[in-house]
Structure formats: C-alpha cells, structure tokens
Amino acid sequence: MWDKLKPYILSIFIALGVGSLSAFLVRDNVYIYDLLRKPPLSPPAILFPIIWTLLYTLLGISCARVCQQKAVYPDEVFDALLSYIFQLIFNFLWLIIFFNMHTFLFAFIWLVVLWAGILKMIFKFSRIDTTAAYLQIPYLLWVTFAGYLNFMIYLMN
Secondary structure, eight states: OHHHHHHHHHHHHHHHHHHHHHHHHHTTTTTHHHHSOOOTTOOOTTHHHHHHHHHHHHHHHHHHHHHTTTTTOHHHHHHHHHHHHHHHHHHHHHHIIIIITOOHHHHHHHHHHHHHHHHHHHHHHHTTOHHHHHTTHHHHHHHHHHHHHHHHHHHHO
16 A cells, blocks of 8 residues: 555655745745735735645655656656746745745746746646646646736736
C-alpha cells in the first residue's frame, strides 16, 4: 500500500511546498489585495489559499500519475515533467512579481506565459495519462480567471 501512495504523497508535498514557500515569501505584502481597486467577480482574499491548496494537490496527483508511466513512456514522461517544472517555477514567481514587486502589467504578462505553460503541460500529460491532464483543467481555468483579475487590477490601479 505504501509503495502505491508514496509517489502521490511526495508529489503533493512538493507541489504544496512550492506554493507554501511562495506564499511565505509574499506574506508581508498580501495586504495589498485588500487595498487595490478590484474588478467585479473578485473573490474575497480568504478563498485564495483554499483554492490554491486544492490546485496544488491536483498538480501533485497529476505529476505522480505521469511519473508512474516512466517505464512505458520514458522520453515523454521526461518531457512532460520539464513542462511541469517550468509552469511550477512560473507559478511560484508570479506571486512575488505581483505582491512583492507590485508590477501588475509585468505580472499579467508573466501570467500569460504561465497560462501557455499550463496548456503545454496539459497537452504533454494527455499523451501519457488523460486523467492527469483532465485534473489540470481547474488549474487552467483558475489561472485564466487570475489573468482577468490581474489585468483588471492593472487597469484600475
């Protein structure tokens, strides 16, 4: 049983760790969200950690599912994991750009690249494990919504 759960626990831990580290690094600046003029549909700040915890968990599950196919698709898994790492790094840095640097236009451009990276990751995951790819649809949708929020915050502030 442990052998089957271990890759999932490790992958979820890594994804949540990346998210937690970025949240820790911006902790002194998240207050800015409450001070900004925000567009319609802006969720309350309390929802963000809840949603991101769910999304990072799904990221970890997907990554574990893809990694388990390494024996069958070694090159494809390696390529998919590079896309996974790329988008995870971009995700990590977006928080710092937005909250610590307050460069909202640059953060939006960064988010567009992140969105493209997520789409690429989903495509690569789909060639290995369709469930892993489908588990990333909420992430893509949330980042799309975050793009709307980010761009409107840029325009309004």
